[in-house]
Amino acid sequence: MSTLAERIKSARTHAKLTQKALALKAGVEQPVISQLETGKNLQSAHLPKIAHACGVSAIWLSENMGPMTGAANSDSNIAEARQPVESYPVISWVAAGAGAVEPYPAGFSDRYEFSEYDSKGSAFWLEVKGDSMTSPAGQSVAEGILILVDTEAEAAPDKLVIAKLPDSNEATFKKLVKDGGRLFLKPLNPGYPIEPFDEHCRIVGVVVRALQKF
Incomplete structure (x- = not known):
């Protein structure tokens, strides 16, 4: 299995770019590319930008999953259909409540996670805190699970949402x-109280995916 450093170098070679050219195209400092290729830097925030600059799969570069590119299998005349994989930042609950920066620019967060979900608007991950959404039966979202929030998805009744209350x-x-x-x-x-939603409350976004890592 290839290392992250080896995949970054392979991606750059695939794109026929020097370290300097890749740094300029990805919008990072040249020493960062050198450090990533030697394994001295493991910052995942740069990977989506590097993948895009090199024209390779972001999930291949980050997780070594799937092919380097989305090209068809050479033994087949039919291209394999693949879901697009997007990278979204993991942000804090305070940043979410403040509206943070929309849309979130590359490098906004030092942590990114991937999803096949194609967001309607700006989207971000939050890590669930506490047990207010942990239910003894039925739908339940435990502490520590990452939830993907789409700020433009329709906030209809019975949807799980991220909201901003006036007193927090x-x-x-x-x-x-x-x-x-x-x-x-x-x-x-059921051990937590229900809050009325009035004109002083604001819907930040709708939860569209959940991700649990072990």
């Missing part, structure tokens, strides 16, 4: 429900 500087993770013509933010854990 952090975003909150709840289920949007409708009862008696009114909207509420409901935790999946």
